[in-house]
Amino acid sequence: MVGVTFTVTDVPGKERFEGRDEAGALVGVLTYQLTGTIVCYTHTKVEPAFEGSGAGSALARAAMDDARAKGRTVVPICPFVSGWLERHPEYEDLLARSTRKIK
Template sequence: MQLTVTDVPDRERFEARDDTGALAGLVTYQLTGNIIAYTHTEVDPAFEGKGVGSTLARAVMDDARAKGRTVVPICPFLSKWLEKHPEYEPILARSTRKLK
């Protein structure tokens, strides 16, 4: 299954769609200046267990890194995913590190 992840700024979310255009999942966010808070990840039940959540997580984190943003991972799914992906640590806002 091929997924395309796109930012939909007017809805404050990233959407993952399959090759038929069906909405497979989404990540909502709040953007304030250079800080982006990812608030919720949702995968359509028909697409569960197919890597949609991980695809979305990597896409939103790569987007934030490319745009030089600091990420606040509020979403429990994304927070757990980030534990397994330390390559994104430099762009995460943590209580032990000051924001730039």
């Protein structure tokens, strides 16, 4: 899976981002629920053949970049997205938090 390029597209009618490989095969999805300017990312699923290939990260990054571009507040319900965000503090400003960590 080294060198695989993924294209991620928002599919609002299905409330999900879809990741596809160079041949157009569906490699994974990240589902969401949108209410006004608040987007809740609810589930990430990567097809078994693509696990460990970076497909999940590509989905998460595209979703966060989309939220930033559209001025949305992110609620990460999905455990994968929550873990990914912990490793990518550059997206901290998008997150809905009841409390903030003091560094």
